[in-house]
Amino acid sequence: MKSTKRLDLAITKLYTAFHNGTLNPECCKSCAVGNICDNLDSWKHLSDFHGSVELNYVGKINEMFGRRINGYSPSELLQIEAIFLSACGYQIPFGPRSKKPNNPTDKELQFNGLSAVVAFLCELDSVDNSMDYSRLFQYQNNEPLYKLSSIAGFDIIEASNVY
Known part of the structure; x- marks a missing residue:
């Protein structure tokens, strides 16, 4: 099964952030969706609470007009973030008194979050998750x-003896 451009781009951005240490679930520019959105925080205005899947007025208007950020609709972006936060151990929607992990930049924690996100991204694009993108993380x-x-189809993973 062939991959999609938006999936390939999202995986590339998440891979880069994870391995560069620039992935942070508590920062709207550095979380899963923040990275997918080119480290911009404009997506955070689609909902009133971090991790909520409920669109606010701005989010509903953008959804209604078919607005997409790097191929993803406002509701898809909110779902991606909710999945990432939940899989990282956050109580969502995330607020000052919400349950959260002690170390949000822990690689194991982020790996769990990204694995869940990749599965969801594959589901969104009807791409079989048997590609096992999780090896990238x-x-x-x-x-x-x-x-x-290379990010073409299934041949995107290669042993890293170079690092």
Whole structure:
């Protein structure tokens, strides 16, 4: 099964953020959706609460007009973020008194979040998750075990003896 452009771009951005240490669930520019949206925070105005899947007035208007950010609708972006936060151990919607992990930049925690996000992204694009993109986020000694070699179809993972 062939991948989609928006899926390939999202995976590339998440891979880069994860391995560069720039993924942070508590920052709207550095979370899963923040990275998918090119580290811009405009997406946060689609909902009133971080991690909520409920569109606010601005979100509903953007959804109604068919607005997309890097291929994703406002409701899809909110779902992606909710899945990421939940899989990272956050109580959503996330607020000052919400349950949260002790170390939001823990690689294991982020790996769990990204694995759930990748599964959802594949589901959105009707792409079989048997491609196992989660290998992209495996690491050892804070270095990726696999690198992104090409983002065409299934041949995107290659052993990382170069790192």
